[in-house]
Amino acid sequence: MEISKKNKFVEFLKNYWIYLTVAVVILVVAITVGVLAGGQSVPTTTPNLEFSLPMNEATIVKDYSSTELQENQTLNQWEAHLSVDFASDNADVFSVLDGTVSDVSYDILNGYTVEITHAGGFVSQYASLAEEPEVAKGDQVLSGQKIGTAGNSASFESYLDNHLHFTLLLDDKAVDPNNYLDLQNK
Ligand SMILES: [Zn+2]
Incomplete structure (x- = not known):
């Protein structure tokens, strides 16, 4: 019983290890990018939203x-x-x-x-x-x-x-x- 279970798990790993590896790599990259983006303030150019008048002396x-x-x-x-x-x-x-x-x-x-x-x-x-x-x-x-x-x-x-x-x-x-x-x- 125990052996057959173990075998199934080994079979599973043999068949799907590539997918598991890819999933782990994606997760690590996503977390790294998220931490970097959240932890640092990305410098942006603040748009000038101070209105001026469309005509002079109008x-x-x-x-x-x-x-x-x-x-x-x-x-x-x-x-x-x-x-x-x-x-x-x-x-x-x-x-x-x-x-x-x-x-x-x-x-x-x-x-x-x-x-x-x-x-x-x-x-x-x-x-x-x-x-x-x-x-x-x-x-x-x-x-x-x-x-x-x-x-x-x-x-x-x-x-x-x-x-x-x-x-x-x-x-x-x-x-x-x-x-x-x-x-x-x-
Ligand atoms: Zn008008």
Whole structure:
């Protein structure tokens, strides 16, 4: 009885020793990697999440509102405005954060638009720009870097004249830029 049991165990080892060895090696490697990764702080570059303003000396000509409807005199309708409109004598438009230009586009409603993708799930969109924004898709930009000029290319807001239609997205949802940018105290 005892002998037959022992034989079975020896048989088992003979057949499967290679798998056992591999399993032990994987376990040891996994534990080593885990200890190293957990025990040391891996140096990472902290992204700059300090927002700067998209325009200098700007006036808010239309603020963000998600619930209160505002009149759109071009479309002659009342609507939510999930963006902030800026106008300024200085028409330069700047990136609000470090990031990568993820899109430069034109359509009749929004006009010339630059989209910049940032760290932390933020995306900023600059619509109603003048023709030929100064950046191209794939460009790396810094916070405060000029990306274009405010214009009147967004036909859905043409009654506002030259302005920047600025939208801030967090995880694909429009958020109130007032919660991130110091817009009211300039
Ligand atoms: Zn607008």
